[in-house]
Structure formats: structure tokens, C-alpha cells
Amino acid sequence: MEQYVIKGGTPLKGEVEIGGAKNAALAILAAAVMTDDTVTLSNVPDVRDVNVLLGAIQDIGADVKRIDKHVVQINGSTIQGLSVDYEYIKKIRASYYLLGALLGKYHKAEVALPGGCDIGSRPIDLHIKGFKALGAEVDISYGLISASAKKLTGNHIYLDKVSVGATINILMAAALSEGKTVIDNAAKEPHVVDVANFLNSMGADIRGAGTESIRINGVEKLHGTEYSVIPDMIEAGTFMCAAVATGGDVTVRNVIPKHLEATTAKLLEAGCQVVEYDDAIKVIATKELKSTQVTTLPYPGFPTDMQPQMTVVLGIAQGVSTVTESIWENRFKYVDELARMGAQIQIEGSVAIITGVDHYTGARVQAPDLRAGAALVIAGLAGDGITVVDDIYFIQRGYESFAEKLQGLGGQIEQTSSEREIQKFVLKVS
């Protein structure tokens, strides 16, 4: 078991390079098997979820080459199996993107049914509704979702709830269907747009991605392409919050500032200074953070994937803040851990009522999921004394070189794998 051990209290300062978006990369890697030509993808983050998905893609017979740390080449012409094993789905739900990709290309696919997860129950009824509307038969039995179709035909699909996953899965299958598909109440997240741009670069005809109505004219075949994944707005937002919570001054580079508008707006309300450049954002913390209200919503609203990091910032802001989680019902699990570091937060249903404290105090805490884990690291960096964050496996699912990047900003943090190493770090910093 590995952990991050942190000595808090040093304001983060300097510049940090943001990697490719994990949630865009996962969908794009799955979509890359939809042609028999070679696809070369750059700016692919080297994080655990991506590597698990690459394993699943290889397992069905596709040729996967890592050209370098962030460049992956995929050739789907050698695919033999159309069934994605539970081993992958249980590690990473996004393996279900192979359902849309394989259904579109081969008119048949099977993936193990994903269960719930750490942040809430995660139904996939909307994905299934979309596949059925395109003419697929979908069967759920023996823990598997099987989808097959003699032919896929475009249709008008209304998503009852805004869903990133369903929008992308339907988009992939529809790209190779006959005729026109319209997805209404579609997700508008930048990663949805990135997947559409990627498919278009392979010869698909998709318009309107980024709006609530996506129109797809099905094409017969897709071809190879070279494509670069967009920057990760959540990784960027995480470093912005880390800068603010530690009273620092950090420039996040290789970002698209527009994607970060919701996070930027809330940091401005908290009293910080934010300077936007073409592809960078500089955040300068204020001496006294102010309270504010946050509600998570689908893009362009405040992202649920930034909720724990923002809560950590507001936990040391003056006055009472509220954070309302409207996407996942179980995304406040980390609050009990944060309370062990001195936070005063009360949960009332989907609302966290946060009474700002002067500072956090170091403690041994456990990362309950990816973003909450990152948030606890931020609290450790901002607080007094030593914090140990256990179960950093979750954090490594979505953050590449997290400790190294924080060290580059002056953060006193190390990855350890034993009590002895923790003690060594404590001796070194005290």
C-alpha cells in the first residue's frame, strides 16, 4: 500500500504543466478501434485508468503501441473478441465505451455490467435507450450487457438526464449508423466535443457537439487519423485550488481557460486573483478567503469532479459556505476524513454546510475516491503539520505524477510505501 506523506504550510509557487484530459482520452481510445487503419493519439495522460483501458483494448485483439509516454498508436484491424471482461469493467467503468465503439463497427458487442461505485449508483439505462433507438437489441443477463443489430439506423434520441457517458456511447454507435441521428439534451462537456472532433477527423459527420442537440449523419466507414487530446480541466482546477488553499501563486500551463470558467468564477468569488492567458491561467491567493455558494451541474456549470477540491478551499474561508452536489449522491464521503483535519462541515442531504476554520491540522486520512483523494492532499498541503493520505491508488487513477508536480511548486510531499519511509520523511522535514 502506498501513501502520500505531506508536510503542510508551504505556499505553492511557480508553474505546472497540465496533461491530457483523462475523461476525453478514455472515450477517444475506445473510439480509435472503430477503424481498421492506424490511429495515433498524443497528449494521452499516463494514468492508471488509461492504462487499464488500453489493456482491455489489447485484450480484444487490437494492436496497441505506446510510442512514448504520451503517444499511443492503436490499430483495430486485428480485433477478434467483441466481449470486454468484468476484470476491466470493475477497475474502470469507462471500459463500457467499447460497447458503443464495437456496436457501431461490428454491430455486436458485449461488456460486463458495471456495478455501483464509490461516488454513487451509476445506472446505464440511457446508454441502453440510445442503442435500442438505433435498432440494437440489448440484453442484460448473467452480468453482461449484450448489444447486437442487423443494421443500425439513425433516430431521434432524447436523453432524460444529461449524461456524458450516454452521449458519447450513442455518438460512437450513431457515427457508423445509416441515416441521421439527433441526440437531444446531450452533454456539452469539453470531452464530448473532443470525442466528436476526433471522430470527425476519422471521417465521421457530427455537428453541434458542445450544444444540447448533436446531429450525426452516419457514414459507412472511418479512417485512420492523428489526434491530440484536449488538456485536463479537472487536473488544472485541482492545481488552482491547491494554489489558493496554500496561499500561493501558481500558473497552470497548457490549459483552455474557457473550460475552466466555472472554477475561475468561484475562486474569484472567494476573493482570489485570476489572470487568464491564451493557454495558461495564473491564480494568486488572497490573504483571507471569502465564503461562497457552489452547486455542481453539467457543463458549463460547476463540475462535480471539482467539488471536493473546492470544498477544501471553502473549508478555510471566512464565514459559512454551501456546496450542493447535484450529480452524484455519494460524493461527500471524504468530509469525515476532512473533519479529522479540523474542518467544520455538516452534510444535509446533498448540501454541505461549511463553517470556515482558520486552518487544517495534519492527520492520517484515507482517500475514498479519485477527486476526494486529491482534495485531501490539498488540505494536507494547506494545513499545519504532517498529513498521511492512504489509498492513493485512487488518486493515481486520474493524476499523472501528482506528487512530482506538487514538489515542482515547492510542496513538501512524497510518495511512500512503508511506515519506515513515512518516518524518514517526517525526520527529514522536521
Ligand code: EPZ
Ligand atoms: C463522467 O461519468 C465522468 N467519467 C465522471 O468523472 C464525471 O463525474 C461525470 O461524467 C459527470 O461529469 C468519465 O468521463 C469516465 P454521467 P459518467 O453519465 O459519464 C445519471 C472523475 O472523477 N445517469 O454524466 O458516468 C448518473 O447517475 C469521474 O473523473 C443515469 O441516470 O457520468 C448521474 O447522476 C468520476 N443514467 C448523471 O446521470 C445513465 O444511463 C450524470 O452521469 C447514465 C447516467
